[in-house]
Amino acid sequence: MAINGIQFQKGLSLSAFLREYGTEAQCEEAFIKARWPCGFICPCCAHDKAYEFKRRALRYRQCGSCRHQTSLRAGTVMEHGRLPLTKWYLAIYLVTQSKTNIAALALMRQLGVSWKAAWLLKHKLMEVMAQREADRPLSGDIRVDDAYLGGERVGKR
Template identity: 65%
Template sequence: MPINGIQMQKGLSLPEFIQLYGSEQQCEDALQKARWPQGFRCPKCHRQNASTFIRGKTRIWDCCHCSHQASLTAGTMMHQSQLPLTKWFLAVYLVTQLKTDIAALSLRRQLGITWKAAWLLKHKLMEAMRQRESGRPLSGDVRIDDAYLGGERNGGKRGRGSENKVAFVAAVEMRDGLTHHQALHLLFEFTQRI
């Protein structure tokens, strides 16, 4: 059986991730570049001229044209979160690294946050991934793999046939031997059971 090119892709190692996103400032810079690649643009009037100031620990952009104020996380799933960006970024890394999913309990341990915060964070990330992929169908050379999420209960059936597990399918569109586009399709019941 040939080596699966998708599984053997070079990823971002944990040391590389920490080097790129290990500080709050690095995460802020990366988020700012992702949100406003050509510099701040007011979400209300779409102009670019703004002054900045710090309120508490949060940098605020104040539009010079319409006086609308926005923060780096305003309008995102991180809006009004008390978690530092370093924990959000690490959560994204951890949620996207494992084929078999990561439990909220494990995420809690890895991030050093409460179980409730880990559960909410994980579900926000999964919903964002679902929304992002919902309107982008795959075509051409599509490679698919399946997995099952969920835990084992005492006395229950193990493996694929377990009533405690929900199937999901991951698919990748390949172009010129490289990953072009990825999709993750979770069964609806999965979000209802966790």
């Protein structure tokens, strides 16, 4: 039997993930690059100059033109959450790497949060992933890994 190419795709190991996203500063830097790859652009007026300031522990940006204030998390799934970015990133990693859908209880243990927080976090991430893929239905050659179709017939040979 030939080796299934899907099964042996390159992935990010947990140790490599923690090296890359292990601190709040690393996660914030990665999030900034993902959110504003060409630098900050005001969501109201599209101006590219902004002033940065901190309020409590959160960093905000204020547009230099219209003075609109926004944060890194505004308009994302993380907007109203109080969890640190390291927990969000680890949750994203665990949810996306789990082959059989990670349980909220396992997520709770891995992240060190309450069951309610883990359940909500998992469902927020699942909803965002479903929305992202909603307009891209599967087509062409589709391969399913570890599928077991059919079964034994009782009383038949």
